[in-house]
Amino acid sequence: xxxxxxxxxxxxxxxxxxxxxxxxxxxxxxxxxxxxxxxxxxxxxxxxxxxxxxxxxxxxxxxxxxxxxxxxxxxxxxxxxxxxxxxxxxxxxxxxxxxxxxxx
Numbered sequence: 001x002x003x004x005x006x007x008x009x010x011x012x013x014x015x016x017x018x019x020x021x022x023x024x025x026x027x028x029x030x031x032x033x034x035x036x037x038x039x040x041x042x043x044x045x046x047x048x049x050x051x052x053x054x055x056x057x058x059x060x061x062x063x064x065x066x067x068x069x070x071x072x073x074x075x076x077x078x079x080x081x082x083x084x085x086x087x088x089x090x091x092x093x094x095x096x097x098x099x100x101x102x103x104x
Contacts, residue, residue: 025083029057030091031076041073054079055097056089069098 049068054077056065067081077098080090 025085025087026058026060028089028091029059031093036073036076036092038073041075043071043073043078046070046072049080051101052077052079052098053101054081054093056081056091056093066101 046069049070052067052069054065054067054069055062056067056079065079065081067079069077069079071078072095075095076092077095078090078092079098080088083089
C-alpha cells in the first residue's frame with residue numbers, strides 16, 4: 001500500500017505540531033531574588049534596548065546569545081533574546097557575562 005500523496009503535507013504538518021507540543025523546551029536559568037538583592041542594588045531601566053552578547057545558562061548548557069539589555073543593576077543585567085524556535089526568552093544574568101555589541 002502507498003501513501004495518500006494528496007494529504008501528505010497536511011499530515012506531516014499535524015505531526016510536526018504534535019511533536020512541538022509534546023517536546024519540552026529548555027528554560028533559561030535566571031538569577032534569584034537573593035542574587036539580585038534589589039534592596040541594595042536598585043534596578044535601572046533603559047531608555048531604549050541595548051544590543052549585547054550575553055552568556056545565558058540553561059539546565060543543560062550555557063550559550064552566548066545576541067540579546068537586548070533592557071534593565072540592570074550594578075551586578076546584573078536583564079536580557080531578552082529570540083530563540084531558534086522563534087519564541088522569546090528573558091533572564092537576569094551576571095553583568096560580567098554581558099558585553100555590548102555594535103548596533104546594526
